Amino acid sequence: MTRPRVAFIGTGGTIASIGKGPLDTVDYGSTGNVMVAGAILDRFPEVQAVAEVFAVPFSNIPSPNIHFPQWKALVECCDRLVREEPDLAGIVVGHGTASLEETAYALHLCAKVAVPIVVTGSQRPSSALSTDAGLNLVNAVRVAADPRSRGLGVLVLLNDEIQSAREVTKTSTGRMQTFRSPDFGVLGQADGDSVNYYRRPVRAGAPDTVFDIRALDALPRVDISYSYAGSDGTAVRAFLAAGARGIVSAGFAPGFCGPGDLEPLRQAVRDGVIVVQSTRAGSGRVFPSTKLREYGFLTADNLSPQKARILLSLALTRTTDPAEVARLFATY
Structure with missing residues (x-):
């Protein structure tokens, strides 16, 4: 059976970070050791069991530094991937959790591609004991490759939970269950046996959006x-x-x-x-x-x-x- 093709865009963040050792879950940012997308895929080869995943070069940047220029570049990158990879099933964006919800919502409002876009990250660096990076990546790929993910706008996947970019927010500095949708809850879950959805967002979002940042140099202040x-x-x-x-x-x-x-x-x-x-x-x-x-x-x-x-x-x-x-x- 042919595996679905999924693109992985890495932007840095905890999911890309290598700390001082397996017990370093706090000070890993001081090492400056941040993997590019391809290195993340090599570190977690299990991801290839659920899809044919290929790395897409992008700039590694701390997530608090990500704003309009990177949002625009991500939108254009997604356009290019769909144009050049006609059999593409979905796109996963790796991101630091500090501003993950903002990038996800910006893409939810601006992305124009029909394939699912799933944003993921991790609370513990890839080098840490019991890191969540590998399983979050695998599950994000599974969700991006699932045809039922189309038409739901941009999605966020961490801790086995599928959430709408419009609704999700980070609620804890260090706990694994940090990303929550306080008013409405999750859209579904990525469990070990299957991806399951239980509701759909009703507000407008990607790709059916009137907003287009591709021709803009900046956003109004x-x-x-x-x-x-x-x-x-x-x-x-x-x-x-x-x-x-x-x-x-x-x-x-x-x-x-x-x-x-x-x-x-x-x-x-x-x-x-x-x-x-x-x-x-x-x-x-x-x-x-x-x-x-x-x-x-x-x-x-x-x-x-x-x-x-x-x-x-x-x-x-x-x-x-x-x-x-x-x-x-x-x-x-």
Whole structure:
């Protein structure tokens, strides 16, 4: 039986890291020993038992440093792979877990290929005792190769769990079960015997998306203002001075900014800046209350502040009309 062909793009991260020894699960980043994609596949040859997996060269970079230039390059890389590999079943992207959810959501909003894209990483370096790197990679390949993964948008696979890029977030610094979808739970699981799905996302995502970053040199500046007891609007004023075209307010639950942030944010709206109210709570919708409507603030629905920032940046590449931006937030 012919094995499905799956591409593996390595961008670095813990999954690519080699520490000082098998008990080094904390300080491995200090070694500077980060494997390229091909070396990761060689370290875990078991992956070839589930698919014909080939490495795709890409830059190794710490995940906190990954943003628009790398998102654009990944979108273009996926385009090229589908164009040059007509029998390609799916694509796996290895990524550091620190910003994995942001890259996954950016690809979910921007990728144009029909084959599944699955983003994976690990909590322990590949050199560590009981590392999760190998099994996460194998399961990500299995999910990417599964025809049932098509049409679900970009997926995230760690700890045997399949999650939607829109919904998943990192919830723990070091625990293996760190990636969770707080409001809705997993889409399915990659168990030892089979890949199983139990629900489908209903919000729009790759490849059926209106956003296209391939012709862009940059995204409009959007910043996040984090509310806390005593926050006084200094961050908002600094963001506006830096040229922000949008601000996401990471407010108190269920969705309102600190009193000191309110007037600078209202002034931003009067100046034509789009303000989206999110919450720092970690889950749940921000409700479109009477006050938020009076202020001219849009709501982030249940998107985290970091994901609302990505969607707002992309929305501003298409429109500055608040009503249209609100429609995009309700769609994606």
